[in-house]
Amino acid sequence: MQSTAMNDTTPRDHASRQALLDATLDLIDEVGVDKVRVTAVVERAGLTTGSLYWFFKNREALINSALAERYIRKMREMLDDTTARARAGAVVPSEAAFGVADLTEEGRAEARAERIRVLAAAIDNPDLTLRVAELQRELIGQLADLVRVGQEHGVIRSDVNPHATAVMIHATTVGLAIVDLAPDLMPRQSDWIALNTIVVNALSI
Numbered sequence: 001m002q003s004t005a006m007n008d009t010t011p012r013d014h015a016s017r018q019a020l021l022d023a024t025l026d027l028i029d030e031v032g033v034d035k036v037r038v039t040a041v042v043e044r045a046g047l048t049t050g051s052l053y054w055f056f057k058n059r060e061a062l063i064n065s066a067l068a069e070r071y072i073r074k075m076r077e078m079l080d081d082t083t084a085r086a087r088a089g090a091v092v093p094s095e096a097a098f099g100v101a102d103l104t105e106e107g108r109a110e111a112r113a114e115r116i117r118v119l120a121a122a123i124d125n126p127d128l129t130l131r132v133a134e135l136q137r138e139l140i141g142q143l144a145d146l147v148r149v150g151q152e153h154g155v156i157r158s159d160v161n162p163h164a165t166a167v168m169i170h171a172t173t174v175g176l177a178i179v180d181l182a183p184d185l186m187p188r189q190s191d192w193i194a195l196n197t198i199v200v201n202a203l204s205i
Contacts, residue, residue, distance in 0.1 A: 017055045019045040024066035033063060064121035068128055071118045072135045074111075079142040112177035119174070140166045150204075160203050 023044035027036045038059055042049050056062040122132040143166035150156030179185045187195075 013055075016045075016047055016051055019047060020052055020055060020062065021066045021069045024062055025070055028063070028066065033067075036063060038062070060121075061125065064118065064125065065128060067114055068118045068121070068132060071115055072131070075135060075139055079139060079146075109180045112173075112180055115174060116177040136170075139170060143169055155204055157203055165203065 020041060023041045024036060026044060027040055036059075038049060038052060041062065042052050045052075052062065056065060118128075118132060122128045140163065144162035147156055147160065147162040147165045151158050151160070151162070
């Protein structure tokens, strides 16, 4: 049976697919990715195994789609919140766009690894490619908007291209996941902050 994300064409189909994704995410959090079983997912979702395979080709596709769903939700929430706070003046837009989190913060490396897994899975899954590509457009668009807010506030240079800046910020975040594979390559937090401060100062007024 060929299954694609395009099968959920009715509200009921969409609800069923979401129930499977939510159940999968709950189980990932409870037992870890490697221990998630299809039987446990359908039982948790209150659906049948046949329903699961209508939407997802196999267990791997289910797991990847669930991780992609969480990735999409997290990114949208984060950027929506940051953009809203920047527009309200709660944060300085340049700091919001270029802010540097602790590279060693608990859970941050896992989040980067999850993002890479989603991006890698999207390469061989046309439906997932469309969803992730749509998210990337949203992320880049919202980051670009954040840069524009900074320009409106007079804290980011007017000659800085918002789109190019947004791509640079996003690419840096994704790229850190590669360094996680060899932790000894991760720069010291103080050096990382110093470098990013130089970038922020170069782009700021």
